[in-house]
Amino acid sequence: MSQNAIELRGLKKTYAATKKTEAKTALSGIDLDIPRGAIFGLLGPNGAGKSTLINILAGLVKKSAGSVNIWGFDQDENPRQSRASIGVMPQELNLDPFFTPGASLDMQAGLYGVPKAMRKTDEILRLIGLEDKANSYARSLSGGMRRRLLLGKALVHSPQI
Template sequence: MGSSAISKGAAVPTPEYAINIKGLTKKYKPQGKAPGKLALDNVDLAIPRGSLFGLLGPNGAGKSTMINIMAGLVLKTTGSVEIWGTDIDEHPRNAKASIGIVPQELNIDPFFTPEELMNIHAGMYGVRKKDRRTEEILKSVGLWDKRDAYARTLSGGMRRRMLIGKAMVHNPPILVLDEPTAGVDIELRQQLWENVVELNKRGTTILLTTHYLEEAEELCDEIAIINHGTVVAHDDKKKLLGRLDAKTLKLSVREDLSEAPEALAKFKPSLKKESDGLTYITISYKPSEVTAGDIITATTGANLSIVDVSTEETDLEDIFLQLTSQAAA
């Protein structure tokens, strides 16, 4: 991605990490009778350049506080934050020029058109008229045909896309999306993600916060989970999904069973008789202790006729629930 209009002087070398956070702590002071709050507790987080990175956590976990510190809207208590190799304290203007943030709130002036809003926002970043990419960006977010419509007439999904367009006007190498599909219907959500994936393919680093775990699982290549202001997990998505030692095996057999045969009892199966005349056996097991082959061998050894076998793998929701419940304990 090109450098922003705000950047001055020698170009910053391309960094290994788009965002590099070390020891980040934020303590909110007591307000009246309300006690102080530790929103972020010594957070370390390195987000690789070019990644589509998911930051997950329940409400109040510290995600928005972290993003607001990056944006310069909240002052940190201790620690350091580098954005595209630039420390936010030493060179705040250049750090801000390297990041575009799409907030949760639909904060768009209703009395301007998308084209006007794009040009106004570009002007705020010092982008010269000849360097503005208004048409290109509005086309990329599917709003070029609405360029002359007042923002108040746009649907919620269109306004979301407008926010993404505004965040891109200064050509930042990093785009932060804070719950971008909250309240958006399935079709528009899919369109938004197509735009995001395309931006990432072009080289933009994407930092995504979302409550839709299936989206993070489908889109992100690296994921961190934050809870109570602490990063409780951070890994490559595939490695993260492999951390939970649990799988489920489902078998259907021809025999009419009221209880599990002795050979299967040790696996603590659940049995269910269906209208198709088959008995369905469900067994949850730990791959570190038992293999699916062991269970199938025991089933055939009990003289059961297996009709079908299926397995359920760990998904991101399982990991999320396990890690956040551990942190809460």
């Protein structure tokens, strides 16, 4: 098994032209190895392809070319295992304001197929410092608390990355 958490080879993404815009190359041949256990930052100016790269890793955007290997799983051959190996915290706040943090985490775990007996809702709420807000509506949380809840949602399936 590879010693890398993420391996990218020749990763390309070109968004197709529309009636109003020309084709747009977002990624043009990215080669990248991120070792297991590393802390890695992805920095760059607006339009550099950071979100596109993350969305490809998360399985939300289809790559145009190249290979993606996450935690030893080729994204083309094992897309489900590849996606299950990574937890993504979105840039935008995307919380249902009428759900409690506990309910949000439980629902997210269900979407990942985590059986009820194996869910770590209380543990995650403690980890992100929202144990005392478990039964409050998400709309009543501060901005920082909402961010922490997004982090909790990214952790519900115990991803390696």
